[in-house]
Amino acid sequence: MSAPLVWARRRRTAARLWRAYRTQRAGLCGLAALALIGVLALAAPLLVDPDIQQVTGAPGEPLEAPGARFWLGTDQFGRSLLELLLVGARVSLAVGLLAAALSVAIGTVAGILAGHYGGWFSTVLMRVTDWFLVMPALVLAIVLATVMSRGLWTVIIAIGVTSWPTTARLVRAQTIAVEARPYIERARALGGGHGHIMGRHVLPNVMPLVLAQTTLGISAAILTEATLAFLGLGDPEVISWGGMLQDARAAGAVSSGHWWYLAPPGLAIALVALAFTLCGRAVERVLDPGRGAGR
Structure with missing residues (x-):
């Protein structure tokens, strides 16, 4: 088939x-929220003071309540929480997207290999997958983030290598179902090798499942990143929503009643996680209406 036809x-x-997808109202709401947050995150360099990461010479008073000058108040250094929120969106979204992509990539490769080759290879790979499934992913991520050097890539790798088993299980089941179809037998009879079967026939058929799993995995990755940053395991040199929560806790915002320090990053994390979840559920219903209706 020619490229233009494809x-x-x-x-x-x-x-x-x-x-x-447009028939899914919840999915459209989630997509609209993500689009707005994405535009604000991309425009952050134009909207935020370039010296926002400096803790000295801040324009406001420490822990200033929300008002006309600072709509969301200030942190313990006098920096605008609204500007910190916009800067933190870039980091939190980037970590969530990259960590989810890494997790889904590992799970997709493992699932296709296990479903295609079968036998002892599949058994060993699935036992490894089961081990990761029974171990708490957050605990494993904390261990990896502790033993590795602190940084954004450490957080991304820690989340990605601990959250792939669910994807691997789903992709393996789909791979087995795809390879049971008659055209796969015809492809083998015509001389198609393992790479051809997996790359040209299996992978395109599991991509809808991978897409839905990626959308759902981003929200979990953002929550995990926020948790690691809140525990002090994130990169201290960058601003993220989880890091803002950790700073608020360290500044005693909970005990002193400075709610405006805690509410913005907490609500932002909840909103983005909910938006990605709504989009993921909508994608599932679009790609597999029977499965989506049964939930």
Whole structure:
């Protein structure tokens, strides 16, 4: 099939999926929220003081309540919480996206390999997967973040390598179902090798599942990043929503009643996690209406 025909078919498929997605009101609300947050995060360098990370010479008073000058108040150094929130959105979203992508990539490769080859190889790989499943992912992430050097990539790797088993299980089951279809037997009879079968036939059929799992995994990755930062295991040189919560705790915002220090990053984390979850559920219903309706 020629390239123009392939791209035309893909455009028609994308248009059909978008028409189906638009019928999901909750998914549209989640997508609108993510679009707004994404635009604000991208525009943060234009909206925020370039010296916002400096703890000296801040424009406000420490722990100033919300008002006309600082809409969300200030932190313990006198920095605007609104500006910190915009800067933190860039880091939290980037870590969530990259960690979810790493997790889904590992799970997809493991699931396709296990489902395709089967036998003892699949058994060993699935036992490794089971070990990661029974171990608390947050505990493993804390251990990795503790023994590795502190930084954003450490957090991304810690989240990615501890949250892939669910994807691997789902992709393996889908791979087995795909390889049971007649056209896979015809491809093998025509001389298709393992790489051809997995890359040209299995992977395109599991991609809808991978897409839905990625969307759902981003919210979990953002929550995990916030938890690690709150525990003091994030990068201390960058501003993130979890780091803001950790700073608020260290400044005694809970005991002193400075609610405006805790509320903005906490609500932002909850909003983004909810938005990604709504989008993920909507994608699931669009790609598999029977499965989505049964939930």
